[in-house]
Amino acid sequence: MRRFLSTAFSISTLCLAIDASSATKYHRLAWDGDASTSAVIGFSPDGNTNNPYINFGYSTNENSWSSQGIDSVSTFDGSLNSYFVRLENLTPDSAVYYRVCDQDGCGDRYWFKTAPADESPFVIIAGGDTRTGHTTRREGNALLAKIRPLAVMHGGDFTNANSASEMDEFLQDWTLTYSDDEIDGYNYQRIYPLIPTHGNHEDDNYSTICQVFGVDFNSDGGCSPSDTYGAVQISPLLRVYTLNSQFQESGWSSYATDMNNWLENDLATSGGYSNWRFAQYHKPMFPHYSGKSDNPTLFNWWAQPFYDYAMNLVVESDTHLTKLTEVVAPDNSDFSITDTGGTVYVGEGSWGAPARSANDAKFWTIDMASIQQFKVIQVSADELNVRTAQFDANASTLTREDRANNPLALPDNVNWWTANRIGEAMLLAKNSDGRSIIVGDSNGDGELSLPVTDDTFISSRYSSSNFDNDPDGLLADGSDSTYGTLYSLIKFDLSNLANCSAISSVELELNITNRSSNDYGIYLAGSSWDEGSATWDSVGGSAVLSQLATSFVPTSTGTLSVDLGSSGLLDSWLQSENTGLVIASLNGSNGVDISSQETGISPALRVAADCSDTFSEEVSQVASDDVFISSRKEDDNFDSDSDGLLADGSDLIYGTLYSLIRFDLTDLNCHQYIDATLELNVTNTSSNSYGIYMATQSWREESATWDSVGGSSILGLQVGSFTPSSTGRHLIDLGASGIVDSWLNTSNNGLVIASEGGINGLDISSKESGQSPLLTLQTLCP
Numbered sequence: 001m002r003r004f005l006s007t008a009f010s011i012s013t014l015c016l017a018i019d020a021s022s023a024t025k026y027h028r029l030a031w032d033g034d035a036s037t038s039a040v041i042g043f044s045p046d047g048n049t050n051n052p053y054i055n056f057g058y059s060t061n062e063n064s065w066s067s068q069g070i071d072s073v074s075t076f077d078g079s080l081n082s083y084f085v086r087l088e089n090l091t092p093d094s095a096v097y098y099r100v101c102d103q104d105g106c107g108d109r110y111w112f113k114t115a116p117a118d119e120s121p122f123v124i125i126a127g128g129d130t131r132t133g134h135t136t137r138r139e140g141n142a143l144l145a146k147i148r149p150l151a152v153m154h155g156g157d158f159t160n161a162n163s164a165s166e167m168d169e170f171l172q173d174w175t176l177t178y179s180d181d182e183i184d185g186y187n188y189q190r191i192y193p194l195i196p197t198h199g200n201h202e203d204d205n206y207s208t209i210c211q212v213f214g215v216d217f218n219s220d221g222g223c224s225p226s227d228t229y230g231a232v233q234i235s236p237l238l239r240v241y242t243l244n245s246q247f248q249e250s251g252w253s254s255y256a257t258d259m260n261n262w263l264e265n266d267l268a269t270s271g272g273y274s275n276w277r278f279a280q281y282h283k284p285m286f287p288h289y290s291g292k293s294d295n296p297t298l299f300n301w302w303a304q305p306f307y308d309y310a311m312n313l314v315v316e317s318d319t320h321l322t323k324l325t326e327v328v329a330p331d332n333s334d335f336s337i338t339d340t341g342g343t344v345y346v347g348e349g350s351w352g353a354p355a356r357s358a359n360d361a362k363f364w365t366i367d368m369a370s371i372q373q374f375k376v377i378q379v380s381a382d383e384l385n386v387r388t389a390q391f392d393a394n395a396s397t398l399t400r401e402d403r404a405n406n407p408l409a410l411p412d413n414v415n416w417w418t419a420n421r422i423g424e425a426m427l428l429a430k431n432s433d434g435r436s437i438i439v440g441d442s443n444g445d446g447e448l449s450l451p452v453t454d455d456t457f458i459s460s461r462y463s464s465s466n467f468d469n470d471p472d473g474l475l476a477d478g479s480d481s482t483y484g485t486l487y488s489l490i491k492f493d494l495s496n497l498a499n500c501s502a503i504s505s506v507e508l509e510l511n512i513t514n515r516s517s518n519d520y521g522i523y524l525a526g527s528s529w530d531e532g533s534a535t536w537d538s539v540g541g542s543a544v545l546s547q548l549a550t551s552f553v554p555t556s557t558g559t560l561s562v563d564l565g566s567s568g569l570l571d572s573w574l575q576s577e578n579t580g581l582v583i584a585s586l587n588g589s590n591g592v593d594i595s596s597q598e599t600g601i602s603p604a605l606r607v608a609a610d611c612s613d614t615f616s617e618e619v620s621q622v623a624s625d626d627v628f629i630s631s632r633k634e635d636d637n638f639d640s641d642s643d644g645l646l647a648d649g650s651d652l653i654y655g656t657l658y659s660l661i662r663f664d665l666t667d668l669n670c671h672q673y674i675d676a677t678l679e680l681n682v683t684n685t686s687s688n689s690y691g692i693y694m695a696t697q698s699w700r701e702e703s704a705t706w707d708s709v710g711g712s713s714i715l716g717l718q719v720g721s722f723t724p725s726s727t728g729r730h731l732i733d734l735g736a737s738g739i740v741d742s743w744l745n746t747s748n749n750g751l752v753i754a755s756e757g758g759i760n761g762l763d764i765s766s767k768e769s770g771q772s773p774l775l776t777l778q779t780l781c782p
Contacts, residue, residue, distance in 0.1 A: 127374025128155025128317030129349030137352030155317030156199025341435030491580030662750025684763030
């Protein structure tokens, strides 16, 4: 229920002499419009309170204060009653002091700050998913109080069951966000404006955020699902768009249409007047946890208008992890990375709710981790500085004076998450179109830091147990008294290397938390695994130790870099299967502890490469020459033969048959070929195995004969083989053969298909008889 009562009335002395506490609790503050001049104060009764009202002013001299009665009341889930006072026409960039009063007097003293009306900088916090993990939620709330932001963006899922009792707990915990101040001899508590978002755990009541926080985004004086989206203008610097991702669910299409029409109109008419534009909603377009499905509807709704109207930063929730993305732009049904300006997406929740595995990196993901966090964003006219704060009690506390002296100040000793390649802070600037670009980003030319996709450890003594997300991080030992032999398994996302060439160095970076005097080997993992299911048994125990790449001795705690440049690990992962690496003791039983992506600084793979001005492209070449040759008709040329291309170990008519195929690569303008696939259309099957060989000498299809090419001496290095047991398309991977590099760097004599034994012949269509042989190259082009 929402009820509207009388509005402001002026007083000067009413209640000033009364200092008994009013019977109210759960004080909160919300922004839903112009943050420079308005705010919604909310509170709940704590016993018998009659006709509560607000006394407020711009100094601690209560004789100068005004009074305003409640504007509305609401009851959430049948029992959580709330009163709301909407303050309008406030003075920008000002401290507003207030007390809630009722028949018994006035209660505790609170204050908040209105947003500036100029381009003064500020700090804002953004996070979501406070529904469970209450201990961690409280740690995050306490950290917020130390940071003293101007405001807080909450991405939804305030509680788990969306019940009154759980909302009571949330609001009780929210009191930990208050900062204690002594001002002019009075004890005040600074309270921070919240900009709430509807999450899926609020789905049983789409009016939750207006019933609990009093927001009225559409300014119609009511409380309805239409109040789950809107814009807050936080000074000329920032406009925050709050959207409802749950409108993609069945039955909400008309609300979705209204919301999306409003969004495009507001972006077009008002968005451009702010230096920066943020968006928040609950469900990510592309979650970074494999257990969550993509939300293409949200992508189709918002990705393009976000790009068109220069949305700078998008904060998503729901998945319970952290992520940072490249600057991206929509590209068909996905994002593409752009260095000319776009949108950065961050998230994804975990302000209390237990972190899920960050195991679904995209090619446009910079880094991700399974940690609990919120974002701390410094906003100034020319740049954004985005950090990820993890929750603990070690941070210092900013005082009221600290914040007044420096609106961008941050406490010391905050446990900032260190993102691969980026470090603790992502610095964003704008291009001439107002779109985001990453400042000081090394992705274009220099060092890449590749994110971990999986990390865990396995134990010989607990051979069927999975230790993903273990609080001990990553462990390795030759013979631990509890776990037996311990291996750490680590795997990295290599997708960022797709556009790179000239890799000059590879370093594994580990954060050692418990040192050891023993030698530890780094091995190529011999089999595939994932962190959510890997056990000693599932990976075959010690059989997971394949090639020993190098070794190290973790003699001290802290960051340890291990050179993998000459190990061949990276080449192996790129050219075959990315099975990751294994860290195992080479001697002794003095174990080493390493922080995992869930417990602290994540392992990183730092790669120096040239990624500038390159793009990945798939190129397909049809055969420029193809013919077969016959040992029994050694002087005959079979170009354009109606049989196409033939190969056989010993044909009754032709004797030994070879097929010669050549692809003209002279028009290619790329400097690296990362994959090569030969495609053949088999028209007559064989149970025999056929080899693919490099041709040793030059030939032309219109003149090639058995004798002219030197007979079997045409067979050079074998680069592949296949068994044509079925007609139709056959793909033969030549990526690891180096054949394309050889053709480009020396001479391109093409290839030869010849039987590896037996006399069961093979027929292939030629470029004259049907589908031509095809060479498909995955390239990096300037």
